[in-house]
Every structure is written in C-alpha cells, then in structure tokens.
Amino acid sequence: MKKIDSEGELLLQPEKPGYPWQILEADGETWVIVRWRDTVANQPLGKLESVYLKKFIWELVAEHEEKCFYVGEIIFQINYRETDAAQKELEWQEPWVEEFLFNEDLFTEKDEEMSAFPEEKKYAKTVFSSLLLEGNELKEGQDDGDTLVEGIKCCEVILPWRCWLKGKGTNETPVLKKVHLTQAGLYTLLLEALIKLEKRQEFSSTAEDALTTSVEEEKLYELTEDSIFEIMGTPVQRAFWRYTYNPRRERLLLRAMKIINLIYVSAEGGGERFLIASGTGEEETVMLKGVTRSLYPAELDIRCEQMKPGLIGTNKIVYQCKQLYSIQREPPQKKETTALPAESAVAKRDVVLNLQPLKRNRPGERWINKQECSDKWRNKMIITIKL
Amino acid sequence: MGIAANLPDQVLLEYVLEIDDGEVVFKDRETIKNCWRIKSTNSNYAIWEYQGNLGLLQELLEWRKLLAEKGFTDFLHFYKTKSEKNFVQVKQNGYYVTTWPAEGYAFFAPEKRSGLTKVVEALSRLRTAGKLLAKKKDTQTEYLERAEVYWLKAYQERLTELLIFYCYLQEKRLANDFERLYVENFEDFYERGQQAIQRMVLASSSSDNSGEEGFLIGNFLPENMLETETSIIFLNTAYGFKGLPIHDLSLFLKMYLPLQKWDEELALNLLTRYQEKSTLDNQEKNLFLAQLSFPGRFCIYTQKYLDGTGEVSELAADFQKYLYEIYWHDRCLEKLENRLWGE
Numbered sequence: 100m101k102k103i104d105s106e107g108e109l110l111l112q113p114e115k116p117g118y119p120w121q122i123l124e125a126d127g128e129t130w131v132i133v134r135w136r137d138t139v140a141n142q143p144l145g146k147l148e149s150v151y152l153k154k155f156i157w158e159l160v161a162e163h164e165e166k167c168f169y170v171g172e173i174i175f176q177i178n179y180r181e182t183d184a185a186q187k188e189l190e191w192q193e194p195w196v197e198e199f200l201f202n203e204d205l206f207t208e209k210d211e212e213m214s215a216f217p218e219e220k221k222y223a224k225t226v227f228s229s230l231l232l233e234g235n236e237l238k239e240g241q242d243d244g245d246t247l248v249e250g251i252k253c254c255e256v257i258l259p260w261r262c263w264l265k266g267k268g269t270n271e272t273p274v275l276k277k278v279h280l281t282q283a284g285l286y287t288l289l290l291e292a293l294i295k296l297e298k299r300q301e302f303s304s305t306a307e308d309a310l311t312t313s314v315e316e317e318k319l320y321e322l323t324e325d326s327i328f329e330i331m332g333t334p335v336q337r338a339f340w341r342y343t344y345n346p347r348r349e350r351l352l353l354r355a356m357k358i359i360n361l362i363y364v365s366a367e368g369g370g371e372r373f374l375i376a377s378g379t380g381e382e383e384t385v386m387l388k389g390v391t392r393s394l395y396p397a398e399l400d401i402r403c404e405q406m407k408p409g410l411i412g413t414n415k416i417v418y419q420c421k422q423l424y425s426i427q428r429e430p431p432q433k434k435e436t437t438a439l440p441a442e443s444a445v446a447k448r449d450v451v452l453n454l455q456p457l458k459r460n461r462p463g464e465r466w467i468n469k470q471e472c473s474d475k476w477r478n479k480m481i482i483t484i485k486l
Numbered sequence: 487m488g489i490a491a492n493l494p495d496q497v498l499l500e501y502v503l504e505i506d507d508g509e510v511v512f513k514d515r516e517t518i519k520n521c522w523r524i525k526s527t528n529s530n531y532a533i534w535e536y537q538g539n540l541g542l543l544q545e546l547l548e549w550r551k552l553l554a555e556k557g558f559t560d561f562l563h564f565y566k567t568k569s570e571k572n573f574v575q576v577k578q579n580g581y582y583v584t585t586w587p588a589e590g591y592a593f594f595a596p597e598k599r600s601g602l603t604k605v606v607e608a609l610s611r612l613r614t615a616g617k618l619l620a621k622k623k624d625t626q627t628e629y630l631e632r633a634e635v636y637w638l639k640a641y642q643e644r645l646t647e648l649l650i651f652y653c654y655l656q657e658k659r660l661a662n663d664f665e666r667l668y669v670e671n672f673e674d675f676y677e678r679g680q681q682a683i684q685r686m687v688l689a690s691s692s693s694d695n696s697g698e699e700g701f702l703i704g705n706f707l708p709e710n711m712l713e714t715e716t717s718i719i720f721l722n723t724a725y726g727f728k729g730l731p732i733h734d735l736s737l738f739l740k741m742y743l744p745l746q747k748w749d750e751e752l753a754l755n756l757l758t759r760y761q762e763k764s765t766l767d768n769q770e771k772n773l774f775l776a777q778l779s780f781p782g783r784f785c786i787y788t789q790k791y792l793d794g795t796g797e798v799s800e801l802a803a804d805f806q807k808y809l810y811e812i813y814w815h816d817r818c819l820e821k822l823e824n825r826l827w828g829e
Contacts, residue, residue, distance in 0.1 A: 115659055138670070143810065184813040191807065194783070195596060195741035199707055201782035202737050204789065205640040206727050221791075223662040223798040226806075283660075284670030285809050370660050 108321040108415065111361050111378050116371035120260055123360055123375050125334030126401070127266035130362050131294040132373045133173060133258040136287060140252070143187075143285045145180035147228045148251055150280050150290075152237040157273050166265040169273065173292055175256045177280060225369025229281035234293075237278060256290055267400065268298035276331060277364065279372045293331065293362070293373045300402050310351075310396075310426035312387050318418045319411075320359065322376055326413035328366040331373075333408050333418055335359055337383065337401075344393045351390040353399070353424065357383040366413055385424050398427035493522050494576040497533060500567040501574075501583050504529045518709055518721060523586055530586035532562065535579055536724050543580045546701050546724060547572040549619075558615040560608040561720055562586065587712060587719065594711035594718065596742055599752065604718040605711065605738055606756045609703075613731035614763045616700040637729070638686045644785045645679040648672065651788060663802035664791055671809060675781040685776035692769035699728045706738045732770040735760055736777035744811055748818035754825055771826045778819055783808050 114121070121132040157171030264270065276293045283289040336358045343352040361376040402423040409417035498505075505526050520535040536543045550561050551572075562584035567574055573582040594601050652672045660666045704725030712719040739753065746752055760766075766774065787805050790796050 113659070115657070184810055187810045189744070189747060189807055189811055191745055193596075194744040194811075195707065197783045197786045197804075198737070198741045198744075199705070201786045202704065204786070205637070205644070221661050221664075221798050223664075223802070225663050226799070226803070227663065284666050285806060287666075287670050367661070369663055370666060 108319045109359075109378055109381070111320050111322045111359070111376040111416075113322065113325050113365075113374050113376040116374060119258065121375060122262050123334060123362065124263050124265055125336045125360060127268065127298045127300060127403075128332070128334050129262050129264045129296040130332065130334065130375070131260050131262050131296070132375070133260050133292045133294070134290070134371065135256050135258055136283060136289045138284075138286045139177075139179075139254050139288050140181050140286045142181040142184055144227075144282050144288070145182040147230055147280055147282060147288075148178035148180065150230055150232060150237065150278055151176040151178075152239050152275070152278075153255070155275055159270070165267055166263050167270060168261065168263055169296060170261045171259070171273065171294075173258045173260065173275070173294070175258070175278070175290060175292075176253055177256060177288060177290065178251050178253045179288070180250055181252060222367050225281075227282035227284075227369055229279065229368050231364070231372065232278045232280075234275035234277055237275070254288075258290075258292065260294065262296065264296045264298060266298045266300075268300040271297040271299055277373065279364075281369060281372075283370055289370065291371060291373045295332070310387060310390065310428070312385065312424050314385060314422045314424070316418070316420050316422065318359075320361070320378065320416045320418055322361065322363075322414040322416065325374065325376070326366040327363045327410055327416070328372070329364040330408050330410060330416065331362040331364065333359060333361055333405065333416070335403065340399065342396060344390070344395075346393055349388070349390055351387040351396070351426065353383075353385040353387065355383045356380050359418065361416065385422075387424070387426060390426075392428070394428050396426040396428065397430040400425040400427065493533065494581070496576060497574050497581040497583075500569070500571075501565055502568060503531055503565070503583065505531075521722070530588055532584050532586040532721075534582050534584065534722060534724070536573070536582070537579050538724075538726060540573075540575060540578075540580045542726050543582075543724060544572055546726070547582060549701050550723065552619055553612070553615050556615040556618045558611055560611065560718060561723060587714065591712040591714045591719070594708045594713050596708055596745055598713075599746070601711075601713050601718070602742055602746075602752070602756060603759060604713060604716075605706070606735065606759050607762075608718045608720070609731065609735050609738065610760045610762060612700075612703075612734070613760075616731055617764075619700070635690060637733075638683060638690060641679065641683050641686065641780060645676060645683070648676060648679070648785065648788060651792065652676075662798050664787075664798055664805060667802060667805050667809065668788065668791075671784075675784045678779055678781050682776040682780035685772045685779070689769045689772035689776065692767075692772065699730055701725065702727055702729050702731075703734050704737070706734075706741050730770060730773060732766065732774050733777065736774050740778060740782065743818065744815075748811070748814035750818045750821045753818050753822055757822060757825065766826065775819070775823055775826070778822070 116132075116134065118134050118136065120134065123130045152173075153176050154172065154174040156173075157169050159167055160170050161168040273294055273296045276295050278293075279289075279291040281289050337355045339356045341354045343354070344350075345352065358380045359378045363374055363376065365372045365374050402425070404421040404423070406419040406421075408419070411417060503524070503526075505524055520537070522533040522535075524531040524533070547564060550564065553561070554563065564572070564582050564584040566572065573580040575581075594605070652669065655665055655669050660669060701723065702725055703720050703723050704727060705720075705722060710721045712721065739756065743749070743753060784805075787801055787808070791798070791801055
C-alpha cells in the first residue's frame with residue numbers, strides 16, 4: 100500500500116525554544132535540547148574561541164516494560180574574548196537627530212495606543228559570532244584555565260538533563276549530536292546541545308506474520324516562520340488507537356492520531372538554532388486484509404523505515420517512509436513463566452474473599468466497639484429510627 | 487519681485503519691508519522647513535510659516551519680544567505688521583517676518599567644540615533673561631498643568647510602551663539582533679528610566695522655585711542654528727512647549743555630547759559656563775540629571791523597529807553603538823552629578 104498525499108503541503112509550526120531544556124519524546128526516540136543563556140561578560144563580548152566537552156554522562160535510573168528514564172549531565176567549557184569598551188571607536192552618523200526625534204515624540208499626541216505588535220518575523224543576518232559543531236568534533240578536556248592564552252576568558256556550563264525513552268527494543272547509547280554556541284547580545288552567550296536517545300527496534304518475524312502489513316508514505320511538509328539549515332530527524336508521535344473489525348470483508352481497520360515532528364537546525368543564526376517543529380496532527384488509518392478471526396489485537400508493533408527527508412528550498416520537506424504494522428493476537432505474557440508474582444496472588448485472594456456476602460454491622464456497633472468509647476455506653480440499648 | 491510658490495500674496499503686503507523690485511523670495515527647502523528668504527540690497531528677511539495653535543504663536547512672539555527687551559539677542563528680531571500685529575493669519579496658518587543675518591555666519595557644525603560653548607552660553611543668557619520676566623498667568627495655551635508633570639507622564643508612558651514590548655518578546659522566539667539586544671538590555675534601561683522619573687518627582691516636589699516656565703527652543707538641529715563669530719542665533723523657535731530653561735540645556739547636551747564621546751572635561755566646562763550668572767537650584771539639578779539619564783534613544787530605536795522604519799540590521803547596529811556609548815555616558819554623568827551636588 101502506498102499513500103501519497105496530494106492535498107498540498109502540511110504545515111509544521113516551530114515551537115518556542117524552551118529553557119533550560121526542551122524535550123521531544125516520540126515513538127522509539129527522544130530528542131533532548133539543553134539550553135543555557137546567560138550574561139557572562141562585564142565588557143562587550145569579542146570573539147568566541149572554542150567549546151570543550153568536559154563531561155557527558157548519563158544513567159538509566161528506571162526501566163519499565165516500554166519506557167526507561169535517563170538522568171544525565173553535560174558539562175562544557177567555553178572560551179571567549181572580551182572587547183574593551185573604553186577603546187572602542189564610535190562612528191556615529193547623526194546621533195543628535197535621534198535624540199531630537201525622541202524629544203519631539205514626547206510632545207506628539209498619539210492617535211492610538213500601541214496595542215498589538217506585527218506578527219511577521221523580522222529575521223536579519225546576525226553580526227555576532229557563533230560556533231556550530233558536530234558532537235563528535237568536540238574536543239574534550241581542559242580541566243582548568245591554566246593553559247589559557249592571555250586575554251581569553253572561560254566559563255564552565257553544567258547542564259543537567261533527564262527524560263523518558265519510550266518504545267520497544269534495546270536502548271542505544273545516548274548521543275550528543277550537535278552543539279551550538281553563539282553570542283546572543285552584547286554580553287550574553289547562548290549554548291545549545293542536541294542529544295538523541297534511541298531504541299533499536301527488534302521486529303522479528305513470527306507466526307503472526309499474516310497480520311503484518313506495510314504502508315509506504317510520501318508527504319510534503321512546509322515549515323512556517325523559519326528556514327532549515329539541516330534536518331536532524333522526523334520523529335512521530337501516535338496516540339488514541341482504535342480498532343474496527345469488518346467480519347464480512349475480513350478486514351481489521353486501525354486508526355490513530357499521528358503527529359509528525361521535525362528536529363532541525365535553523366538557518367537563522369544569532370539565537371536558538373536547534374528547534375522542534377510540529378504538525379497539527381493527522382489521522383492515520385491502516386487496513387489489514389485477510390483477518391479471519393475477530394479477536395481484538397493484543398499488541399501492535401510498528402516499525403518505521405524512514406528515508407532521509409528531502410529538503411526543497413529552505414522550508415519544504417519531502418517525508419518518505421515505509422511503515423510496517425504487525426498485530427499480535429496474544430499478549431506476550433502468555434509465553435512467560437506461569438508462577439504468579441506475589442502481588443498477583445494477593446489480588447487473586449481478594450477476589451475470592453469478595454465473593455462471600457458481606458457481614459452487616461448492627462447500628463452503632465462499630466462506634467461502641469471503639470476503645471475510646473466510655474464503658475457506660477456498653478450497657479445501653481441503641482435504637483435506630485428510620486425515617 | 488518674484489514670489490515663491492506657496493507663500494500667500496497677502497503676507498508681504500501686510501509688512502513694511504525694504505524690498506527692491508526684482509528681488510526673489512525663495513523657499514529654503516534644503517535646510518529650513520517652512521521658511522522663505524528675501525535677499526535685498528540693504529536687508530535680508532525671513533518669512534516663517536507656523537502651523538498650529540495661533541494663540542500659542544501669539545504668546546511665543548510676545549515672549550520673544552519681552553526677552554529682547556531684557557537684552558536677549560540670540561533670536562532673530564521679528565517685525566510687526568502694518569497694523570501692529572505679531573503675525574499675519576492666512577487660513578489656519580500664521581506668518582511672521584524676521585531679520586536674517588547678512589554675512590559672516592555658518593550653520594552650526596556639531597563636530598566643532600566652539601559651537602557647543604556658544605550655544606551653552608546663549609542658553610545661559612536665555613535662562614537669565616527669563617528669570618527677569620515678570621510672572622504672567624498662562625491663559626492662551628492648552629498646557630494647563632505644570633511642565634514637569636507633563637514630562638513625568640510622557641516619560642512614564644514611554645517606559646510602559648517599552649515594558650509591553652518586552653513582555654511580548656518574552657513570549658516568542660527572538661528573531662534578530664535587535665530583539666536580542668533589546669531583551670538583554672531592557673532591564674538596565676528600564677531601571678535608568680525609573681531613576682530618571684524618580685528625579686523628576688523630586689524636582690516636581692522641590693520647594694525651590696526656578697521661576698517662570700518659558701518657551702523651550704527644543705530644536706537644536708544644526709540647520710536651526712547659525713553660528714557667528716561671537717555667538718549663536720536660534721532660527722525657528724516655534725516649538726510650542728513650555729518648561730524650565732534647563733530642559734533646553736540637557737537636550738542640547740544629549741544631542742551633541744555623544745559625538746564628543748561624552749568628554750567629561752568638556753561637559754563640566756559647559757556646565758560651568760551655563761552656571762556663570764547663577765547656579766542651578768535643586769529643582770533644576772534634578773531635572774537636568776533626569777533628562778540626561780533617561781534612555782531616549784532606546785525608545786526611538788524601539789519605536790522605529792515597531793513602525794518598521796529603517797532596516798533591522800541598521801537599527802541593531804545603531805543600538806549596539808548606543809550600548810557602547812552608555813559606558814562613556816555613565817562616566818560623564820557621574821562626574822556631572824558629583825559636581826552638581828558638590829561631592
């Protein structure tokens with residue numbers, strides 16, 4: 100089956116960059132963007148010299164069946180230079196005009212109050228320097244600033260992070276994909292690190308192969324309000340699965356809500372460049388033919404073989420993938436040991452007890468039996484009047 | 487005599503001027519707006535057009551006349567009409583005629599320090615002459631409230647606009663260097679603005695009485711000032727707003743000290759020149775420091791950005807230069823403050 104979307108481009112909207120982290124937990128992969136922005140310099144910043152990776156550690160602190168929780172930390176050392184403001188030559192055109200205009204503006208009656216700002220984005224090329232590095236290009240080390248050249252200042256940035264990694268399969272090692280450092284103002288540095296966590300999908304052929312179908316998909320997405328320098332990934336999030344069985348045609352229909360996300364490096368420098376854009380959500384429908392038994396599926400496995408997304412211009416993406424849907428009729432627990440865990444045993448015993456008719460207390464019995472109740476009440480008759 | 491277009495015929499007919507046949511009245515579009523000049527064998531004239539409240543123009547010209555009587559000669563002398571009026575009204579506009587210097591003048595050159603001193607000395611003379619004027623109840627103007635209160639409100643409104651824009655930027659991804667510089671420096675500028683307002687409140691509540699609020703010159707653009715060998719001549723003074731003369735000094739210094747890298751020695755020297763006849767009282771000191779410290783250009787860059795006038799990259803570059811300039815500005819202001827309060 101091949102789906103080609105011909106209804107025009109689907110829109111992807113960039114999310115507002117979050118601090119100190121922005122996380123996308125999709126099916127089988129998690130993208131963590133850790134961000135740091137701070138005023139580091141007393142004098143205006145000059146040149147960005149280098150970024151060193153001092154530490155990149157993580158720990159798998161919790162693991163459930165289909166999700167695991169990671170806690171990590173990443174430490175960078177940033178080397179930069181400052182500019183001596185006192186030595187800076189000012190080349191003014193006509194500063195007096197601006198001051199005059201301000202003074203004149205003070206006494207100008209405004210027709211209407213400033214209520215809304217134009218929505219259009221005014222992107223302009225930055226004049227500030229920046230560094231965009233691949234994770235594996237980063238130099239490690241430099242424990243202290245002893246080896247620093249005169250005039251170079253350094254600061255250490257510690258970025259803790261934590262996230263879930265959801266999905267089936269074995270955990271791959273978290274990878275630091277890219278690092279971006281830029282001057283975001285006269286005294287401010289902005290650092291971003293993009294980390295990817297992934298599950299390696301193991302999708303072995305079983306007896307249920309008959310309930311497997313593949314769908315090829317090709318769609319065109321358009322990113323609004325930004326332009327792309329590099330596409331890092333197109334993770335998919337799915338939810339709200341519904342199954343419908345058609346006994347006459349022997350078909351099983353699968354429906355879900357699907358959101359395509361885009362992890363990309365923005366072409367607009369000077370600010371945040373590692374960004375997440377998301378679609379508004381689409382309905383995903385998959386038809387499995389030849390399903391002779393009307394059993395409700397116990398489990399669904401999806402394997403996605405994505406082609407590298409193609410970039411058209413600076414903001415259009417051709418998304419191609421082959422999805423493999425596999426229905427398991429029986430839950431996997433069936434294959435495991437028959438010995439029930441302790442918790443299950445307790446649960447079972449409760450069920451048995453609950454079958455007996457409940458003994459009703461006499462009116463006031465519980466109250467009288469309380470230890471703190473005065474003894475004199477034990478000899479009294481309690482009369483309950485029902486209205 | 488050739489008459490320039492747009493000058494109503496009846497204006498010149500209302501005046502007794504020494505104009506020979508064949509002389510040309512021309513509109514000086516290049517340098518001065520709303521001005522026609524007449525070059526004559528014996529005299530030179532300028533005809534000024536005023537668009538606005540004519541009651542205010544009447545009061546302004548009366549004020550200039552009174553100042554001239556007190557010996558202030560740094561304004562162009564204006565002529566009365568045949569019917570002894572200060573100006574001629576044609577439709578909604580007012581027209582008045584002044585002298586124009588014959589020779590030996592040049593437009594004010596911002597880079598020359600001699601010009602700065604001459605302007606400050608002229609402003610000092612204006613302040614002294616203003617103090618000599620008898621207090622007169624303001625009945626013509628629309629500005630019923632005290633000038634300091636108006637400034638105070640105007641400053642607070644500008645700061646509020648800046649704050650609104652800052653809050654807006656907090657909710658979005660910053661798109662360019664201007665927005666990034668804005669967010670980075672907003673708190674500092676807002677703090678400066680608030681401090682300026684505090685000083686203005688102090689000035690407003692000061693027990694000192696700095697005398698009658700006069701008209702402000704307000705326009706210190708190079709094309710509005712003629713520099714002669716010994717002094718300065720202010721051309722168009724129909725600015726129309728009142729205040730204490732110290733407003734003019736602080737505006738002038740804010741306009742031209744950036745070009746001098748806020749030279750502390752020069753600023754102190756100019757302040758000394760201004761105070762030669764009488765020192766500033768507490769109200770004037772507070773107003774002076776308030777106006778010098780208010781981040782006016784930050785407001786202008788923001789306004790330009792919001793209006794979409796000018797290239798974003800140029801605005802960001804100007805803003806960046808302004809941030810560098812603040813370093814010098816602060817140093818200079820500290821020295822001026824120390825001098826004023828005798829520390």
